[in-house]
Amino acid sequence: MTEDPTVTYQGPERVLSGVQPSGDLHLGNYLGALKKFVDLQHRYETFIFVADLHAITVWQDPKLLAAQTREIAAAYLASGLDPQKAAIFPQSAVTAHAELAWIFNCVARLGWLDRMTQFKDKAGKHKERASVGLYTYPVLQAADILVYKATHVPVGEDQKQHLELTRDIAGKFNHDFDAPGFFPLTEPLIQGPGARIMSLRDGQAKMSKSDPSEQSRINLLDDADAIAQKIRRAKTDPEPLPEAVEGLAGRPEADNLVGIYGALANRTKAEVLADFGGKGFGVFKPALADVAVEVLVPIGQRMRQLLTDPAELDRILESGADRARAVADPVIAETKRIVGFWGA
Numbered sequence: 117m118t119e120d121p122t123v124t125y126q127g128p129e130r131v132l133s134g135v136q137p138s139g140d141l142h143l144g145n146y147l148g149a150l151k152k153f154v155d156l157q158h159r160y161e162t163f164i165f166v167a168d169l170h171a172i173t174v175w176q177d178p179k180l181l182a183a184q185t186r187e188i189a190a191a192y193l194a195s196g197l198d199p200q201k202a203a204i205f206p207q208s209a210v211t212a213h214a215e216l217a218w219i220f221n222c223v224a225r226l227g228w229l230d231r232m233t234q235f236k237d238k239a240g241k242h243k244e245r246a247s248v249g250l251y252t253y254p255v256l257q258a259a260d261i262l263v264y265k266a267t268h269v270p271v272g273e274d275q276k277q278h279l280e281l282t283r284d285i286a287g288k289f290n291h292d293f294d295a296p297g298f299f300p301l302t303e304p305l306i307q308g309p310g311a312r313i314m315s316l317r318d319g320q321a322k323m324s325k326s327d328p329s330e331q332s333r334i335n336l337l338d339d340a341d342a343i344a345q346k347i348r349r350a351k352t353d354p355e356p357l358p359e360a361v362e363g364l365a366g367r368p369e370a371d372n373l374v375g376i377y378g379a380l381a382n383r384t385k386a387e388v389l390a391d392f393g394g395k396g397f398g399v400f401k402p403a404l405a406d407v408a409v410e411v412l413v414p415i416g417q418r419m420r421q422l423l424t425d426p427a428e429l430d431r432i433l434e435s436g437a438d439r440a441r442a443v444a445d446p447v448i449a450e451t452k453r454i455v456g457f458w459g460a
């Protein structure tokens with residue numbers, strides 16, 4: 117059913133990713149996604165959007181949605197994305213995403229979507245009351261990626277299944293329409309210590325916007341006192357830190373805090389333990405709070421400053437959308453021709 121793997125994609129390498137404008141960004145979003153975008157923009161043609169089409173798969177107040185979109189744009193810029201390098205834009209401003217999503221709805225199989233764990237988590241017990249959009253959400257995500265023929269997608273580990281689906285859709289489209297190598301088989305960029313940041317209250321649960329406890333996450337807009345206080349209260353165990361990474365096994369909270377330190381300070385867990393092995397959390401937590409404050413407080417301050425000038429943010433989003441359309445429009449035109457639509 118899928119494409120001949122010997123026929124490989126020949127086009128340019130491109131990076132694409134997006135974050136939904138649905139709630140405050142936290143440390144997991146920063147380390148799993150935003151920080152990686154900033155590093156990649158220097159090496160690849162980069163497209164970073166605000167996923168407003170995805171956000172409305174659950175109810176969003178129409179009076180707040182545009183402001184939430186600017187807030188994510190401000191977080192991108194404050195984290196270090198350069199709008200001269202990366203195209204930064206709202207997903208809904210490039211209509212080719214939704215057009216390609218429809219075509220992909222007719223390529224993807226129900227059985228593939230039935231396996232998606234995020235739908236099961238988000239829909240909860242009453243799946244008959246979830247929007248149809250929530251179900252087909254990963255198909256839109258595949259369209260986001262492939263409408264730019266993106267070859268690399270930086271995301272946190274929770275998106276792995278959606279990236280696998282994207283490859284399946286690309287392979288089936290190329291095969292069914294006899295268009296070998298038309299869409300690339302996109303590589304996820306997930307590795308690194310920031311890929312799965314856990315809750316500060318429970319080392320087995322992901323740090324998440326939807327966790328009811330504010331103490332579970334550090335938000336990008338938290339001030340220095342809030343950051344230090346959340347780290348001070350973070351759950352730990354009574355043992356000192358181990359000398360080697362193997363000693364973190366079975367200690368999820370310790371493992372998470374060492375991983376956060378490493379991701380913030382650009383060091384491996386082994387390097388962090390070389391400094392802190394044998395020391396207790398009474399020593400480690402204040403040091404962690406210091407690096408977290410040093411990295412995050414300037415980002416929060418810059419975000420606040422950018423949000424005072426919404427017109428400037430809108431200019432950046434509009435020019436990003438122009439650049440995005442210049443790439444996406446020819447791809448959707450060619451896709452429609454391949455499908456055989458009238459006039460295409």
Ligand code: AMP
Nearest residue numbers: 136144145148149271272311312313323
């Ligand atoms: P979301 O908040 O679900 O829109 O996620 C935006 C980006 O942040 C995606 O690439 C996620 O994979 C990533 N992300 C969300 N939560 C975490 C986490 N706890 N650890 C690492 N990455 C995360």
Ligand code: TRP
Nearest residue numbers: 132133134135136167170257260
């Ligand atoms: N589903 C992603 C999330 O919840 C957001 C997203 C939408 C995305 N489209 C994408 C990420 C395309 C990467 C590529 O975080």
